[in-house]
Amino acid sequence: SQQGEEDPQALSIQEGENATMNCSYKTSINNLQWYRQNSGRGLVHLILIRSNEREKHSGRLRVTLDTSKKSSSLLITASRAADTASYFCATDNGNTGKLIFGQGTTLQVKP
Amino acid sequence: NAGVTQTPKFQVLKTGQSMTLQCAQDMNHEYMSWYRQDPGMGLRLIHYSVGAGITDQGEVPNGYNVSRSTTEDFPLRLLSAAPSQTSVYFCASKEGGQGLDEQYFGPGTRLTVT
Numbered sequence: 316s317q318q319g320e321e322d323p324q325a326l327s328i329q330e331g332e333n334a335t336m337n338c339s340y341k342t343s344i345n346n347l348q349w350y351r352q353n354s355g356r357g358l359v360h361l362i363l364i365r366s367n368e369r370e371k372h373s374g375r376l377r378v379t380l381d382t383s384k385k386s387s388s389l390l391i392t393a394s395r396a397a398d399t400a401s402y403f404c405a406t407d408n409g410n411t412g413k414l415i416f417g418q419g420t421t422l423q424v425k426p
Numbered sequence: 427n428a429g430v431t432q433t434p435k436f437q438v439l440k441t442g443q444s445m446t447l448q449c450a451q452d453m454n455h456e457y458m459s460w461y462r463q464d465p466g467m468g469l470r471l472i473h474y475s476v477g478a479g480i481t482d483q484g485e486v487p488n489g490y491n492v493s494r495s496t497t498e499d500f501p502l503r504l505l506s507a508a509p510s511q512t513s514v515y516f517c518a519s520k521e522g523g524q525g526l527d528e529q530y531f532g533p534g535t536r537l538t539v540t
Contacts, residue, residue, distance in 0.1 A: 348528070357430075357516055358469070358530035403468060413459070413484065414529065416468040 319374075321417040323402060334391040337422040338404030339384075345407050347380055348414065349389050351402045361402075366374050396426045427452050430532035431478055432517050439507040447502040447535050449517030457520045458500040459484070459529070460492065462513040463512045469516065506540045 323338045330390045338347070350358040364371045364380045364387070377390040385416045398412055401421045405414040451458065459474035461484075470489045471484030475494040489511060491503040500519075502509060515535045520527040 323515040337428035355534075357527075357533045358518075359531070362527060381436075405469075413471055413474060414469075415471070415485070416461075420465060 321402075321420045323420060324418070325421045327423045328394060328423065329393060330396055332394055332424075334394050334422055334424070336389045336400070336402050336422070338387045338389070338417050340387075340404075340406050340415075340417075341385065342406075342408050344382070347378075347387050348405045348407070349376075349378060349387075350405060350416075352403065352416045352419070354400070356377045356402045357405065373415075392420075394422075396424050400420060411425075428481075429453065429528050430517055430519055432515075432532035432535050433533045434535060435533070436536050438540065439504070440540055441507060441509060443507050445507070447503055447504075447510040447515055447517075447537075449498075449502065449532060450498050451517075451530070452498065453519065453521075453530065454497060455519035455530070456522050457527075458494065459518050460490070460500070460502045461516045462486065462511075462519065463516060464513050472502065474516075494527070504537075509539045511537065512539045513537060 320339050348363045349361040351361055352358045362373045362378050364378050375392045380387045401419045403415045403419045430451045456477045460472040461469040463469045470486045472490050473492040475481045478494050478497050479529055481492050494500055516527040517532040520529045
């Protein structure tokens with residue numbers, strides 16, 4: 316069964332706007348990761364946040380984690396057309412490397 | 427480094443046929459895994475390996491076999507293909523068995539079973 320549920324399923328914005336995607340999960344976790352998938356390609360790791368962290372930044376990406384609500388959000392600031400992709404959250408609940416993925420958010424950034 | 431490579435990129439099988447999807451990595455990663463991706467379902471873990479000679483089942487292992495005779499290679503075998511196995515298959519690797527490392531994904535194999 317899927318661990319994560321992502322919201323929204325699809326998001327369309329204009330270039331320069333911010334994009335926020337949310338991920339909820341069901342069981343306790345050791346870490347949560349975000350991946351990007353361009354159409355027809357493999358997944359690329361974006362950022363990892365540990366269960367004892369609340370916020371993490373990487374370039375234009377900001378990830379938050381609320382373990383009490385079992386949720387995470389990914390914010391992409393000043394979006395670009397090249398950010399058009401699907402974004403997935405994935406949880407690891409045992410430091411085993413066995414990732415459980417959400418269904419993904421499809422982001423379209425219009426130039 | 428080539429990273430994670432997968433062959434073939436596309437494959438069409440008839441129901442009942444068997445085949446092997448190849449996966450190789452040149453990063454000396456201990457951990458390798460196979461996922462399938464279906465529309466609207468995200469990725470689901472099929473099998474994984476924490477090192478040569480060690481494999482274990484993931485979320486959806488039925489109908490698939492794996493082996494890990496070397497660190498570099500992790501082939502996925504479909505024993506008797508079924509239409510329900512039509513999917514995109516991704517292989518991934520990472521440095522160790524601990525979950526704090528990012529996973530590197532191959533480009534995928536698109537499989538159609540008719």
